[in-house]
Every structure is written in structure tokens, then in C-alpha cells.
Amino acid sequence: MQDLQEWVGGVAATLTTCSFIPQVWRVLHTRHTKDISLGMYALFTGGVALWLVYGILLVAWPIIIANSITLLLAGMVLILKLRFG
Numbered sequence: 001m002q003d004l005q006e007w008v009g010g011v012a013a014t015l016t017t018c019s020f021i022p023q024v025w026r027v028l029h030t031r032h033t034k035d036i037s038l039g040m041y042a043l044f045t046g047g048v049a050l051w052l053v054y055g056i057l058l059v060a061w062p063i064i065i066a067n068s069i070t071l072l073l074a075g076m077v078l079i080l081k082l083r084f085g
Contacts, residue, residue, distance in 0.1 A: 006062075013066035020073035024080075033081040041078045048074055 027033055048071045055063030 009062060013062060014071045017066050017070045018074070020070060020077065024073050024076050027077055027084075031080075031084050033077075036077065036081050037076045038078075038081055041074060041081055045071065045074045045078050 023036075027036070046083065048067050052067040052071055055061075055067055
């Protein structure tokens with residue numbers, strides 16, 4: 001059962017983390033951020049940062065790795081939104 005839990009968690013972390021790649025790719029290529037919600041990305045990025053801190057406090061590497069990557073990707077979109085409006 002532990003293997004199934006780790007597999008499901010790993011797949012979930014991979015999918016949710018990778019879901020930001022298309023958005024980052026599109027913004028980097030089009031420089032268009034008008035339709036992206038600044039409030040949503042600010043709140044989400046803050047939440048991911050807190051999940052990362054939580055993972056660090058627990059020394060839970062899957063949480064640390066997934067949220068580090070997600071923070072990088074969501075942070076990129078947030079920065080690009082602030083830069084390109």
C-alpha cells in the first residue's frame with residue numbers, strides 16, 4: 001500500500017508542477033499577460049512558498065522538490081505579469 005501512496009503522490013506532484021510549463025512557455029514567447037490574473041498568481045505563489053516552508057520543516061523531500069519547482073515556474077509567470085502588465 002505504501003508503494004501505491006508514493007506512486008500516486010509522485011504522479012500528482014509531477015502533473016501539478018508540470019501544469020505551469022505551458023503558461024511560462026506562452027508568456028515567454030508572446031510577452032502577453034493581459035488575461036492572467038495578478039491576484040491569483042500572487043496568492044498562489046505565496047501559497048506555494050508556504051508549502052515549500054512546510055516541506056522544509058517536515059524534511060519531506062517530495063514536498064520540497066515539487067514546491068521548489070512550482071515556486072520557480074509560478075514565480076516566473078508572476079514576474080513576467082508584473083513586467084509586461
